[in-house]
Amino acid sequence: MLIESYRLEIEVATHSDQEFEYEAIAHFDVDISEALAYLNTELNSGTYFSDGPAFSWRKNSHKIGFWPKKIAADHLETREQAEEIIEGLVKLVNDVWERRHEIEPDTRTHEKRQPLELFKLLPKTNCKVCGENTCYNFSIKLASGLLELDACVPIIQEEQYGAQRSSLQSILKVKRPLL
Numbered sequence: 001m002l003i004e005s006y007r008l009e010i011e012v013a014t015h016s017d018q019e020f021e022y023e024a025i026a027h028f029d030v031d032i033s034e035a036l037a038y039l040n041t042e043l044n045s046g047t048y049f050s051d052g053p054a055f056s057w058r059k060n061s062h063k064i065g066f067w068p069k070k071i072a073a074d075h076l077e078t079r080e081q082a083e084e085i086i087e088g089l090v091k092l093v094n095d096v097w098e099r100r101h102e103i104e105p106d107t108r109t110h111e112k113r114q115p116l117e118l119f120k121l122l123p124k125t126n127c128k129v130c131g132e133n134t135c136y137n138f139s140i141k142l143a144s145g146l147l148e149l150d151a152c153v154p155i156i157q158e159e160q161y162g163a164q165r166s167s168l169q170s171i172l173k174v175k176r177p178l179l
């Protein structure tokens, strides 16, 4: 196991009298720099930065950062959620590290996905099943990793969208290095 223990720091970020959120940071003594290149391969919507190094990723509404000796997550509603998310992220690093012999490490920074490229392949019916008002809004969140393709039920389930589904799955799977 790479991260055997960590110290959890939870902070309150206040936005107004009534609006606040929790931010959580796991601090550990072990250096996970090498593991970040494996995360870069495994997590398609994340971004690797060689300075540091560091790896940023979005999971639902949370911005997540991985550094050599800490992992941080924001936009947490409760302390319990903070504990749960951080525990999951530590487990993710440990799981990827355990499987590192099956994974090609990648230390390149990749081009961000363009919403328009994704939008062109969506059904464009604005049916709202995904929870977004328009397919274009969905494509923005899909590109940033805030939503997964599975949230668009029509494209996953309807036969008529089979070719578009395959194209989207390929685009979302492949990371393109910045030149």
Ligand code: SF4
Binding pocket: 122, 123, 124, 125, 126, 127, 128, 129, 130, 131, 132, 133, 134, 135, 138, 151, 152, 153, 154, 155
């Ligand atoms: S579920 Fe799919 S088709 Fe419907 S609005 Fe969302 S992205 Fe568009």
